[in-house]
Amino acid sequence: MSRATVLVGLGLLFGCSGSSGPGTHNIGDSCSQTADCGLLLACYNEASPGVCSTGCGGPQGCDQNSACATIVTALGNGLCLKTCTQNSDCEGGYTCCGALGNVCTPNARCTGLSPVDTGSTLACPARVVVNGGQHGPAAKPDECQKPVVTTSFPGAQVQVLGPQTVGTTVTFNVPPGTGTIGILQQVVGASAPDTVGLPGDSRFPNAVVPFVVNGPDGGVFYDDDAQPPIDQLPNMEVVTGAPEPACAAMMMPNTAQALTHQDGGYPAGTWSMKVNDIAFECANHDPTTSGCDAGTTNQQYDIQVVTKPVAALTGTVDIGIYVISTDWTAASAIADSSGAWTRFLDTLAGIYAQAGLCLGKVTFYDPPGWSKPVYSKSVAVNDNSPCGLLDQMFTLSQPGGELPLFFVDAITGGQGALGTIVGIDGAIPGPAGAGGTVHSGALVTTADLTTAGCTRVPDFVNCGADRTAYVAAHEGAHYLGLFHTTEETGRLFDTLNDTPRCPVVSCDPAGIHAAVDFECNNDTGPNICGGADYLMFWLVSGASRGVISPQEAQVMRANPIVR
């Protein structure tokens, strides 16, 4: 789907009667509908009267006599608004807003603490915030938990294929009009090792991943032995993320190629997949695992397939917030008089609004009391074992189709690491609709969750609540299936083709050996070094705008937890 298609669809939410106006009004002139506005302009009617405007940000600038104001709407992170020096330069109902760069903004946008877009341009229903109470085992389990969870979606969407031994080929049905196919694989009992041995005493996660996935005509949608060059990843039908033992989800679509199935849907009929993990490949002397130890052949995985019709241009995602901070409880977060949690949710909503997503029900949970001293400050980001603190903490998430966000006081970088970690995903993608698995969540710290430094606009550098929302939105987007636009190394990129890249080999004049914001903030010109303004860039900086590309938005909306 092209950017233009998205904008036409979302344009309706601007009270438009068409994709752009045939009228003569310029940016900043009053309007009642888009037909009043000139070519390529829309009527931005948050205040009355509306004003003609267009989106801006990144390479997209504004015409003379207007400037790009940081107002997040369905048109992007910015709106071109008329420049001014005093209120009399603006229409009634508008203020010459210094905080937004001396542009005429609706009065409500230039007053109060929190003018962050709440998704209202998407006609989102009022956000519902509830206290979900305390859940979880009364005492810390003595043994590592690897539960098999049944996915919580309407029956027709879920096909439970049950426990299957590795090497088995299973079939499932894909109905006509299906836009999303999710395959969830969960280890049964302790039947599979968490790691496989490699030469030199090192261990590698025993990734659970289908060996092959075939469509109804036998066409190959995934082949675990295929090792495409990095630049071919967008052309694959599906790409897997980090190796996940014990529990892993595969979600289609997550590539540019896969998004080509979003018009009519994936081929309908009987699909098949071969159950597999790396230990099984070792046992079978698969050439891609040469040198590994003997491997195993009897392990079993519970297989569930989730399908979803082709996603609409907008959707709603429910959020579960698990408060494992010693400074907060679910009740105190909901009642927070400082406004930090409200601002956090407003900013999160504003960022996700760019993907056409509304926040639906937000449920705050209190995990059991024993969990706070265990997890609140001790989770190490580099411990990716299913029995490690991070994965075991995620088993506290509740069943249901929420986006589970865990909040702790601190996350460590592991042995010898300096500084701190602010957020981390549980898996890419997370197991949609399957709360309680070892990968059912994303993790964020409450360290910056205050209104200190917060001014009127989203400020991801100085405003703690906004910064926390940015990190939560980023980790949540991983859960929904997005990769980094450019990885820290500047040598690996996402699987889409409408996001700018920042290859370190051509974009690192400072010689840092990492693709950082000031090197990756140029989306134009012959030598693009871009992406620092994107939500899925790997660091947050003054260049961050939380941009979500049309393809990224499509992947997010395709996730089964988006309704």
Next chain:
Amino acid sequence: MITLLCAMLAVARPPQPPPAQPAPRPPASQAELRQRIESYLGYFETTVPEQQWKALGPAAVPILNDIAQSSQLPSRRVHALGGLVALQGTDAQPLLSKLSLDEGQPLIVRLVAVRGLAHVTPDSALLARLRPVLRVKDDRVGSEAAEALAERVPKAGCGLVRTRGAASAHFAAAVQACAGK
């Protein structure tokens, strides 16, 4: 997990060793120094590699000192503390001790100060340096010191750790690490 993702995005395969990298070059100007520091303060899924901080050179120290003590955002402060530990080593000890003992500091700042303190202190001096931290009122901070003692100097430190941690669940990991030592 993200670090692994870098190497493993395409297919779930054992990783190849990363190519050897020369050390990052020093900043070419004061402006670039500040740009690089700002970038490093924005790491959120990974910590800043020690060699990147060290490549900034001593000119970064006053800037990082200022950020570590006065920024409004605790995550920026603790990244700056990480930079000071990398650049100053034991010379950062007075600041780290002060912050770890200061009850008015945000929790994350105190925790990272304790970790930094342990990082710059040799085993021979660790007990003396962390003993005051072990005694602070906030168990979350004290247990951080206990965990360092249990791991690094169990013979000398575990008696204290068991005594201090007997009545607090926050010390469970440290007490467990001391079991049998």
